[in-house]
Amino acid sequence: MKDFDALKDIWTAQAAVPKLSPEDTLRKVKQAKAGYANKLLIESFLMGGIVLFLAGVWVFSPFVLWTSHVSLALLIVCCIYYLFVQFNDYRGITHDANYLEQPEKYITYLKQHRSRRYLLNTRTYAAYSVSIGLAFALYFIEVFLAAPLWQTIAGVSFTIAWFVFCFIWMQSYRKREQEKLSEMILNLEKIQKQFD
Amino acid sequence: MLNKEAFFKEIFQANSKKIYHLCYGYTGDEDAANDLMQETFMKVWQNLDKFRNQAMISTWIYRIAVNTCLSWLRVEKRQAKDELTDNIIENKKEEPSEKNEQIALLYKCISKLEESERIIISMVLDEVPYPEIADISGISEGNLRVKIHRIKSKLTEIYNRYERF
Numbered sequence: 022m023k024d025f026d027a028l029k030d031i032w033t034a035q036a037a038v039p040k041l042s043p044e045d046t047l048r049k050v051k052q053a054k055a056g057y058a059n060k061l062l063i064e065s066f067l068m069g070g071i072v073l074f075l076a077g078v079w080v081f082s083p084f085v086l087w088t089s090h091v092s093l094a095l096l097i098v099c100c101i102y103y104l105f106v107q108f109n110d111y112r113g114i115t116h117d118a119n120y121l122e123q124p125e126k127y128i129t130y131l132k133q134h135r136s137r138r139y140l141l142n143t144r145t146y147a148a149y150s151v152s153i154g155l156a157f158a159l160y161f162i163e164v165f166l167a168a169p170l171w172q173t174i175a176g177v178s179f180t181i182a183w184f185v186f187c188f189i190w191m192q193s194y195r196k197r198e199q200e201k202l203s204e205m206i207l208n209l210e211k212i213q214k215q216f217d
Numbered sequence: 218m219l220n221k222e223a224f225f226k227e228i229f230q231a232n233s234k235k236i237y238h239l240c241y242g243y244t245g246d247e248d249a250a251n252d253l254m255q256e257t258f259m260k261v262w263q264n265l266d267k268f269r270n271q272a273m274i275s276t277w278i279y280r281i282a283v284n285t286c287l288s289w290l291r292v293e294k295r296q297a298k299d300e301l302t303d304n305i306i307e308n309k310k311e312e313p314s315e316k317n318e319q320i321a322l323l324y325k326c327i328s329k330l331e332e333s334e335r336i337i338i339s340m341v342l343d344e345v346p347y348p349e350i351a352d353i354s355g356i357s358e359g360n361l362r363v364k365i366h367r368i369k370s371k372l373t374e375i376y377n378r379y380e381r382f
Contacts, residue, residue: 022377023373023376023377023380024373025369025372025373028323028342028372028373028376029342031316031319031320031323032238032320032323032342032343033342034316034320035238035320038234038237039233039234039236039237039250039251039254040247040251041233041251041254041255041258042229043225043226043229043230043233043258045255046229046255046258046259046262047222047225047262049255049259050259050262050263053259118264118267119284120260120280120281120284120285120288121264121267121277121280121281122280122284123280123352123353123354123355124280124283124284124287124333124354124355125355126355127284127287128287131287131288209287212287212332212333215331215332215333215334216333216354216355216356
């Protein structure tokens with residue numbers, strides 16, 4: 022039979038030491054920072070290029086119908102919104118100081134954060150997809166009137182196929198994400214009660 | 218920058234062992250403990266400017282470690298529960314000695330406690346003062362004393378039960 026002091030002696034005698042040094046940690050910090058920054062930079066350049074391309078098409082193409090103008094405006098807004106979400110995400114990762122809070126507050130923050138992510142992946146993503154779909158549909162009205170029929174059919178078919186692919190992929194992604202989030206929130210609620 | 222790095226190294230050396238114990242007590246896994254400790258100190262580095270002039274820097278570091286551990290649970294919980302015991306036993310297989318067996322058993326018993334209890338008892342075992350534990354966990358000191366008393370009895374009972382077999 023051992024009492025708590027005996028357990029404390031066992032604990033004190035343990036040789037368990039971390040394998041990491043401060044240098045390892047600093048290296049990892051720099052790598053992570055560079056990784057995020059690079060990812061964001063590449064995405065910003067890509068999206069910036071797409072926005073410039075769309076703006077060029079808008080300015081230099083003699084569109085006749087108002088639907089084409091709405092279509093390009095919608096596409097540009099979607100690209101800018103995507104960039105905004107990415108920047109926000111990056112800021113959240115690098116400037117988040119919520120982990121300095123006491124556990125109960127931190128858990129509340131995590132639950133809210135998870136709910137926001139869920140909304141972003143479901144409702145917001147759906148609105149984003151519908152906007153892009155609508156933009157393409159509006160654009161194809163002019164294509165239909167100006168270009169040969171086969172070009173319209175090919176363009177519409179490709180766009181529909183792409184949307185179907187994204188929809189199926191997103192369905193499974195959303196299902197996985199939802200299951201994970203539900204489990205996390207359930208766990209967090211359980212732990213939160215332990216700190217009462 | 219050099220000053221910042223020197224300051225970081227200083228607080229890393231002063232706190233890393235205890236933070237590692239907390240992470241190890243929480244996860245029961247050496248690799249996960251190293252990962253969580255690294256994550257904790259990465260956050261410490263990002264917030265180092267806020268820490269300057271803080272009287273109790275260890276409280277802040279512990280709080281980050283506790284929150285990092287709680288976040289880890291939400292992803293790894295299922296695996297941790299299933300494999301915890303095996304991991305500990307495997308990790309300790311290299312040097313079978315009575316002392317190592319006792320340490321492995323102690324970690325195994327800690328893994329049987331609730332999440333918050335694991336965190337609190339790791340700090341108690343590392344002799345973190347009660348007011349600091351109260352500040353880190355956000356539990357009032359009176360309530361904490363009652364909790365600690367209960368956790369100590371629970372852990373001792375579990376340990377003695379396992380040791381008999």
